[in-house]
Amino acid sequence: MVKMGQRIRPVRYEPPAGVTGEIELTSLARMRARSGPHEFVAPQRLGFDLLVTIESGRAVHTVDFTGHPLAPGDLLWVRAGQVQQWGAVEDVEGPVFLFTPSAIDGAAWELIRSAGVATPNHWAAGTVAGTPAAAALATALATAAAPDTNLRDAALVRALAAALLLLVMAVPEGSGRRPPTHPAFVWFREELEKSFSTRHQVAEYAARLGYSARTLNRLARENTGSSAKQLIDERIVLEAKRQLAHGRDPVARIAAELGFDDASNFSKYFQHRTGTTPAAFREQVRTA
Numbered sequence: 001m002v003k004m005g006q007r008i009r010p011v012r013y014e015p016p017a018g019v020t021g022e023i024e025l026t027s028l029a030r031m032r033a034r035s036g037p038h039e040f041v042a043p044q045r046l047g048f049d050l051l052v053t054i055e056s057g058r059a060v061h062t063v064d065f066t067g068h069p070l071a072p073g074d075l076l077w078v079r080a081g082q083v084q085q086w087g088a089v090e091d092v093e094g095p096v097f098l099f100t101p102s103a104i105d106g107a108a109w110e111l112i113r114s115a116g117v118a119t120p121n122h123w124a125a126g127t128v129a130g131t132p133a134a135a136a137l138a139t140a141l142a143t144a145a146a147p148d149t150n151l152r153d154a155a156l157v158r159a160l161a162a163a164l165l166l167l168v169m170a171v172p173e174g175s176g177r178r179p180p181t182h183p184a185f186v187w188f189r190e191e192l193e194k195s196f197s198t199r200h201q202v203a204e205y206a207a208r209l210g211y212s213a214r215t216l217n218r219l220a221r222e223n224t225g226s227s228a229k230q231l232i233d234e235r236i237v238l239e240a241k242r243q244l245a246h247g248r249d250p251v252a253r254i255a256a257e258l259g260f261d262d263a264s265n266f267s268k269y270f271q272h273r274t275g276t277t278p279a280a281f282r283e284q285v286r287t288a
Contacts, residue, residue: 012047022103023156025144026096040086043246048100052076057092063121073125083242095141097160108161112168114186119168133166184211185219196235197259202228237273244278245285251278
């Protein structure tokens with residue numbers, strides 16, 4: 001991992017000497033030794049995915065303002081673009097896969113994206129123990145430990161993709177998670193992730209995707225219970241909270257980056273949806 005210190009600190013994937021391909025199997029202990037304690041203090045926006053199996057110890061790992069209590073047997077999957085903050089990283093041990101999204105073939109990623117409306121970051125031990133996902137992950141770990149050859153790398157790509165696909169299927173009964181009701185909702189969600197800072201209106205996404213605004217609203221409500229506009233607003237507010245909580249940019253700069261032509265308009269927008277001003281939110285988070 002390489003630091004690129006500015007605002008929310010981006011961390012891009014750069015494999016150490018001797019590692020080939022875009023999938024690396026390491027461990028929390030080796031990560032701590034390689035990067036030093038300072039690497040795990042500040043919030044990070046990852047440019048790669050991180051999949052951790054907790055073998056021993058306990059800690060709380062925060063992903064986008066949600067704290068996940070980690071215990072032996074748990075799995076944590078932080079995806080590229082999310083903002084994470086390590087807790088007591090020195091208290092937990094276990095193997096870690098680091099991989100770029102491009103390391104997994106496009107067809108597998110498409111299936112992962114369409115497997116559920118929202119993919120969690122944390123799976124408790126009881127959710128995955130004894131499931132095909134656990135067996136597939138064990139196969140991926142064994143494959144990564146094989147002699148370093150092109151065949152090994154090809155096998156590892158497939159083994160890890162299988163583990164991820166089975167993992168998104170391993171959710172507790174009654175969780176409410178289900179496949180999207182229509183592919184158009186998956187497309188809307190992907191377009192929203194790419195364009196939330198420039199497209200703020202449902203009509204803009206409808207025109208982009210070739211559907212009516214009414215259809216996008218219907219699909220959004222079917223899949224999440226929220227309107228398409230509410231989902232757009234939630235994504236913009238999430239990014240605003242990330243920048244306010246973890247960065248030092250002035251509100252005016254954050255507003256401009258999120259597509260607002262005026263800091264005052266952004267402040268009103270944020271306050272209407274969160275009940276607090278951007279400056280007050282920043283102060284609350286930093287005081288806490």
